[in-house]
Amino acid sequence: MVTSDKKRIPIKEGLWTIPTSPQEEPQLIGSKCPSCGEIFFPKKEKGLCVHCQRTGLEDIKLSRRGKITSFTVIMQPPGGGFYRGPAPYAYGCVDLPEGVRVETLFTGCDSDELQVGMDVELVIEKLGEDDEGNEIIAYKFKPIKK
Amino acid sequence: MRPINEMREVVVAGIGITKWGFYEDKECYDFGSEAILNALGDANIEWKDIQAVFHGNCYGGVGSGHQCVKEIGLTGIPIVNVENACSSASSAFRLAYQEVAAEIYDVVLAFGTEKTQRGPIPSTAFRPWELKLGFNFQPGNYANDTVEYMKETGATVEDFSMVTVKNRKNASLNPNARFQKPVTLEEVMNSRMVAKPLHLLHCCPLGDGAAAAILCSRDKLRSKNKVITVAASVLTSGVYGEQYIPADMRKSLKFAPREGLVELSAKQAYEISGYGPGDMDVVQAYDTMTPSELWDIEELGLCKRGEAPHLLQEGVFDIGGRIPVNTDGGLMGRSHPMGATALGQIYEIVLQLRGEAGLRQIEGAKIGLAHAMGAGPNSSVTILKR
Numbered sequence: 168m169v170t171s172d173k174k175r176i177p178i179k180e181g182l183w184t185i186p187t188s189p190q191e192e193p194q195l196i197g198s199k200c201p202s203c204g205e206i207f208f209p210k211k212e213k214g215l216c217v218h219c220q221r222t223g224l225e226d227i228k229l230s231r232r233g234k235i236t237s238f239t240v241i242m243q244p245p246g247g248g249f250y251r252g253p254a255p256y257a258y259g260c261v262d263l264p265e266g267v268r269v270e271t272l273f274t275g276c277d278s279d280e281l282q283v284g285m286d287v288e289l290v291i292e293k294l295g296e297d298d299e300g301n302e303i304i305a306y307k308f309k310p311i312k313k
Numbered sequence: 314m315r316p317i318n319e320m321r322e323v324v325v326a327g328i329g330i331t332k333w334g335f336y337e338d339k340e341c342y343d344f345g346s347e348a349i350l351n352a353l354g355d356a357n358i359e360w361k362d363i364q365a366v367f368h369g370n371c372y373g374g375v376g377s378g379h380q381c382v383k384e385i386g387l388t389g390i391p392i393v394n395v396e397n398a399c400s401s402a403s404s405a406f407r408l409a410y411q412e413v414a415a416e417i418y419d420v421v422l423a424f425g426t427e428k429t430q431r432g433p434i435p436s437t438a439f440r441p442w443e444l445k446l447g448f449n450f451q452p453g454n455y456a457n458d459t460v461e462y463m464k465e466t467g468a469t470v471e472d473f474s475m476v477t478v479k480n481r482k483n484a485s486l487n488p489n490a491r492f493q494k495p496v497t498l499e500e501v502m503n504s505r506m507v508a509k510p511l512h513l514l515h516c517c518p519l520g521d522g523a524a525a526a527i528l529c530s531r532d533k534l535r536s537k538n539k540v541i542t543v544a545a546s547v548l549t550s551g552v553y554g555e556q557y558i559p560a561d562m563r564k565s566l567k568f569a570p571r572e573g574l575v576e577l578s579a580k581q582a583y584e585i586s587g588y589g590p591g592d593m594d595v596v597q598a599y600d601t602m603t604p605s606e607l608w609d610i611e612e613l614g615l616c617k618r619g620e621a622p623h624l625l626q627e628g629v630f631d632i633g634g635r636i637p638v639n640t641d642g643g644l645m646g647r648s649h650p651m652g653a654t655a656l657g658q659i660y661e662i663v664l665q666l667r668g669e670a671g672l673r674q675i676e677g678a679k680i681g682l683a684h685a686m687g688a689g690p691n692s693s694v695t696i697l698k699r
Contacts, residue, residue: 249441
């Protein structure tokens with residue numbers, strides 16, 4: 168095997184939890200303001216609430232399931248070369264039950280199947296590869312098959 | 314903010330523009346200096362009379378306004394470059410306005426320029442990890458907001474295709490627009506998909522170009538043009554909790570604002586000017602993607618939420634309609650040199666109020682409004698009157 172030197176690199180550290188046992192599943196990490204109750208994703212690294220400007224935000228693990236509120240299907244990669252995933256690709260917004268809207272890529276279905284109001288759940292998976300052949304790992308949401 | 318009648322009156326001494334399009338062999342300083350010289354000629358003012366310069370640009374690099382001014386001549390006056398995304402030029406206009414209103418200077422130049430790259434803008438108004446997720450594709454971001462607008466109001470793809478048809482028809486009457494040929498509804502609906510539900514002809518084309526306006530106190534007017542007064546020049550930048558995905562803002566589910574950014578900027582402009590939305594004879598709305606013209610018209614208070622598609626079909630926003638919108642072709646027809654666009658809108662309002670808009674003239678127009686959005690987010694509203 169020659170794959171040992173290939174790494175799995177997240178698009179950003181600290182966006183989701185890393186499971187420590189097979190029973191655990193990854194969750195997105197957000198922040199909750201103890202003063203006003205606002206919830207943010209991703210977590211606010213400075214611990215400052217950008218709604219009420221108080222400090223002391225607490226990390227919270229967000230629900231793995233939510234509903235699509237909007238989506239689009241992009242037919243070509245965006246300019247700038249930052250995005251290393253496939254095209255076409257689908258992204259949009261998902262509302263989580265805690266009361267926070269998350270912008271996310273969609274996966275696990277044909278883009279024609281996506282609908283506003285659809286139930287989706289979190290997956291952590293490969294987005295693409297960087298110049299060194301390392302896997303770029305991202306959070307995405309996929310439809311929950313009934 | 315002080316009411317406008319407590320400050321010195323500011324008038325438009327002159328305006329200049331270039332023909333917008335793609336120019337491989339020209340740079341920002343070529344367009345910028347051309348627009349400035351056109352404005353000086355229109356104002357009948359000498360370059361040495363200009364006391365300060367504000368320049369809007371997004372991607373031109375360090376000192377891009379200075380590069381333009383060097384083509385005409387440095388005179389020791391202050392030059393300030395303003396990057397405020399697609400509101401850059403109206404932000405520059407506002408600073409020029411304030412300098413004259415506050416009686417710091419009597420004659421000030423505002424201009425905007427852009428030489429745009431080809432293909433989609435690689436907007437960098439996003440966090441690095443969001444760039445990696447491909448969230449910087451602006452048609453896609455508007456597509457998300459469009460999906461919500463369609464769900465809320467019942468607007469259809471055909472509705473915002475009709476915005477393209479209207480604006481391209483208006484552009485065919487504007488010799489400075491990039492696109493001179495009208496398009497049919499079928500051509501718009503059959504153009505290739507870019508970001509579902511937006512097709513290519515729902516997305517404004519980029520372009521290279523510049524626009525300029527010289528503002529002054531009334532006693533410094535030198536031209537025989539009809540006198541156009543600045544009735545309001547407002548900039549607001551972001552309201553907590555509002556959704557505007559092109560500026561990396563998702564709706565707060567707990568604290569969504571009662572009043573959005575556009576409503577706030579429009580309200581301030583109406584209050585300062587003493588006019589209301591019903592007084593506007595001509596409007597430049599922000600059609601960066603054609604559905605956004607519809608919700609922009611609504612958020613500016615020109616009609617109620619969800620009414621714009623219906624009014625569009627009735628011809629209310631046509632030249633000759635009750636509220637003509639984007640008479641020069643808008644971003645869709647004129648094209649979108651980002652740092653110049655907002656002054657291009659102001660240029661059109663000045664022409665219309667002077668009665669110099671040729672085939673697209675709105676009969677007897679006395680009051681007009683220009684609105685530019687921008688990543689950030691920004692929302693700038695300018696009201697001019699004759």
